Amino acid sequence: MSSPTIASVSVDELRDIAKRVRAHIVRMVAAAQSGHPGGSLSAVELGVSLFWNHLRCDPSRPDWPDRDRFLLSKGHATPFYYSLLAERGYFSTDLLSGFRTLGSPLQGHASMNAAPGIEMSGGSLGQGLSFAIGQAKAARMDGRDSRCWVLLGDGELNEGQVWEAAMAVPHFGLGDRIIAMVDRNGIQNDGFADTIMRTHPADMFRGFGWQVIECDGHDMAAVDQALSEAERPHEKPRCVVAYTIKGRGVSYMENNPSFHGKAPNADQLATAIAEIELGLK
Amino acid sequence: MxxxxxxxxxxxxxxxxxxxxxxxxxxxxxxxxxxxxxxxxxxxxxxxxxxxxxxxxxxxxxxxxxxxxxxxxxxxxxxxxxxxxxxxxxxxxxxxxxxxxxxxxxxxxxxxxxxxxxxxxxxxxxxxxxxxxxxxxxxxxxxxxxxxxxxxxxxxxxxxxxxxxxxxxxxxxxxAIYGRDYRFEIGRSNKLREGSDVTLIACGILVEAAVKAADFLANEGISARVVNMATIKPIDREAVIAAARETGAIVTAEEHQTTGGLGSAVARVLAETIPAPMSFVGVDRYGTSGKWDELLGYFELTPARVAQAARDAIARKR
Missing domain, CATH: 3.40.50.970 (Thiamin diphosphate (ThDP)-binding fold, Pyr/PP domains)
Structure with a gap:
């Protein structure tokens, strides 16, 4: 389905954009010497496919009332988020170098309205799906057909509020307006998710009355297909569980819990950029 | 309706x-x-x-x-x-x-x-x-x-x-304290009694207790102003400053602990402008079961306690 507000680009083009987004992510975190590269890199394919081929948006009109909302519930993945917004044209890529510095709109965790395209404040986990319910309820009241796409982390699924909201979405019949996406990278702040708090994202969402669509979160064609499937009308709300690798695209960050919230040094940055140029293998 | x-x-x-x-x-x-x-x-x-x-x-x-x-x-x-x-x-x-x-x-x-x-x-x-x-x-x-x-x-x-x-x-x-002719405004307190010796600043259910306390005090020859400070934030600074300037002693009364509520907000205004002796009436411990009016007595959210707090504040005037 295409519309003037969807870029509709090929999978090859999406892969090129993903390379640029990954390079922004590592450069931003390296420049700030702080931030969250691991969970940014794991979500790149989801974000790129969404922002170019599925999210109804107009970067020149960020306040367009009928736009789809992208809600970053895993609010620490700001290098990912800001890179997407800049590449999509919400603001200049020049802004990215100011990430996390005094006076920059690009705050460490997403701050609503600080820069164009930032739809909610994040940083305290578990709040995006609830926010989406309010947005979706308002859209239904006002006869607007905008939808909410909510990106959650798998560590974030530990938060009880996620499940308060997960039970409410089908209860209120908002499945045609809210699509959840889980970046299932298997690592949270303190280590591997299975050792910190084991979750079963697909089974848990199914148990709460959702239809779950699973995909390889780094196979761009598969991700793009999964998001298309999620958009199709269905009686249940849909949750895309994307199986991903934390730090994907940079060998020393991949599946490495220490790069959840750590910056690369200068040598590591050079390695990262070289690897990202080669693309995902 | x-x-x-x-x-x-x-x-x-x-x-x-x-x-x-x-x-x-x-x-x-x-x-x-x-x-x-x-x-x-x-x-x-x-x-x-x-x-x-x-x-x-x-x-x-x-x-x-x-x-x-x-x-x-x-x-x-x-x-x-x-x-x-x-x-x-x-x-x-x-x-x-x-x-x-x-x-x-x-x-x-x-x-x-x-x-x-x-x-x-x-x-x-x-x-x-x-x-x-x-x-x-x-x-x-x-x-x-x-x-x-x-x-x-x-x-x-x-x-x-x-x-x-x-x-x-x-x-x-x-x-009921007010009729339909009352006009509430955010940040604007309402003076229920004029007075010159002390001001009783209350909110919520303690407003009624403050009015009764003013009656007790009047019997003793003490003139107590009563202010209903319904807006805790933004606090009505002018009313607090006027109370300190014109009555010289302040009591706050609230159905809340005395940290972070009405008393704290009033004390801050006084500290920044005209310091005056002040007494706090509130609930500085956790509650217990009981009928609501019994509990007002148990926690001393009473006209008698507000009146005593007024006497204490007045005694500290210089």
């Missing part, structure tokens, strides 16, 4: 009437409850406007997030629960999702059953922290109405701003 002017009604009973007034005035209200709507009285609004009301089950955090989303989409969102749970159960959501977006989102919180007069349910249901928590959220207005009419007007007043706000309502029926 137009609002009555009852001689005795609970402030929580005014909540649905305030909402109806707002809808009538063209405000795009959506109200949410969390399985306590028969207590907050939100259900009465839901019966009139089912399209503008929802209940989310026992899930206060989700309720706050939904309200934030509604507000971000242009609605005036009201949420209600016991003051023990809103803000007690969802402070982080209020902070991150509502207070921190630039200027704060247009979400109004109504904490019913505030203070210890919820009664028999005991300490877990008795909020003595809600004003401390809500005054700490930077963009929020914080209001504690004293009777039905003031509560109805407070709901209307916060609904007509775009700022986030907290309004505390109470469970027991209290005597």
């Amino acid at each position: 137009s609002a009555p002017t009852p001689t005795s009604a609970a402030t929580r009973e005014a909540y649905p009437f305030g909402l109806l007034d707002l809808v009538e005035a063209g405000v795009d209200v959506v109200a949410i409850d969390a399985d306590l709507s028969v207590s907050t009285m939100g259900y009465q609004f839901g019966e009139k406007h089912p399209d503008r009301w929802m209940t989310v089950g026992v899930a206060e955090a989700n309720m706050v997030g939904i309200a934030a989303g509604l507000a971000a989409a242009g609605k005036t969102a009201f949420i209600a629960s016991f003051a023990a749970f809103l803000p007690g159960r969802c402070f982080d959501q209020l902070r991150t999702s509502v207070a921190q977006p630039k200027g704060g989102l247009n979400v109004k919180c109504v904490g019913s059953h505030g203070g210890i007069t919820v009664g028999e349910d005991g300490m877990s249901a008795q909020a003595v922290e809600d004003l401390s928590l809500m005054t700490s959220l930077i963009p929020f207005d914080v209001i504690v109405p004293a009777d039905f009419e003031e509560a109805r007007q407070a709901i209307v007043a916060v609904g007509k701003t775009t700022r986030p706000a907290y309004v505390r309502t109470g469970r027991p029926k209290v005597p």
Whole structure:
């Protein structure tokens, strides 16, 4: 389905954009010497496919009332988020170098309205799906057909509020307006998710009355297909569980819990950029 | 359904009437409850406007997030629960999702059953922290109405701003202080008695106790001013400064702990302007079960205690 507000680009083009987004992510975190590269890199394919081929948006009109909302519930993945917004044209890529510095709109965790395209404040986990319910309820009241796409982390699924909201979405019949996406990278702040708090994202969402669509979160064609499937009308709300690798695209960050919230040094940055140029293998 | 002017009604009973007034005035209200709507009285609004009301089950955090989303989409969102749970159960959501977006989102919180007069349910249901928590959220207005009419007007007043706000309502029926001719304004206190020796500044259910305390003191030849300080934040600085300048001693009385509520707000104004001897009446311990009027006695939220606090403050005048 295409519309003037969807870029509709090929999978090859999406892969090129993903390379640029990954390079922004590592450069931003390296420049700030702080931030969250691991969970940014794991979500790149989801974000790129969404922002170019599925999210109804107009970067020149960020306040367009009928736009789809992208809600970053895993609010620490700001290098990912800001890179997407800049590449999509919400603001200049020049802004990215100011990430996390005094006076920059690009705050460490997403701050609503600080820069164009930032739809909610994040940083305290578990709040995006609830926010989406309010947005979706308002859209239904006002006869607007905008939808909410909510990106959650798998560590974030530990938060009880996620499940308060997960039970409410089908209860209120908002499945045609809210699509959840889980970046299932298997690592949270303190280590591997299975050792910190084991979750079963697909089974848990199914148990709460959702239809779950699973995909390889780094196979761009598969991700793009999964998001298309999620958009199709269905009686249940849909949750895309994307199986991903934390730090994907940079060998020393991949599946490495220490790069959840750590910056690369200068040598590591050079390695990262070289690897990202080669693309995902 | 137009609002009555009852001689005795609970402030929580005014909540649905305030909402109806707002809808009538063209405000795009959506109200949410969390399985306590028969207590907050939100259900009465839901019966009139089912399209503008929802209940989310026992899930206060989700309720706050939904309200934030509604507000971000242009609605005036009201949420209600016991003051023990809103803000007690969802402070982080209020902070991150509502207070921190630039200027704060247009979400109004109504904490019913505030203070210890919820009664028999005991300490877990008795909020003595809600004003401390809500005054700490930077963009929020914080209001504690004293009777039905003031509560109805407070709901209307916060609904007509775009700022986030907290309004505390109470469970027991209290005597009417005001009629329909009263005009409540956010940040404006109301002087109920003139006086020159001491000023009794109260909010909520303690306003009535302060008036009675002024009667006691009058019998002793002490002239006590009584101020209903319904808005805790922003506090009516001019009224506090005038009280200090003209009466020289201050008592605050609130159904809340004395840290972070009315007393703290008044003390700050005095410290910054005209320091004056001051006494605090409040509840600085957790509650217990009992009938609400018994508890007022048990916790000494009484005219006698307010009068004694006034004598203590006057004795410290220099």
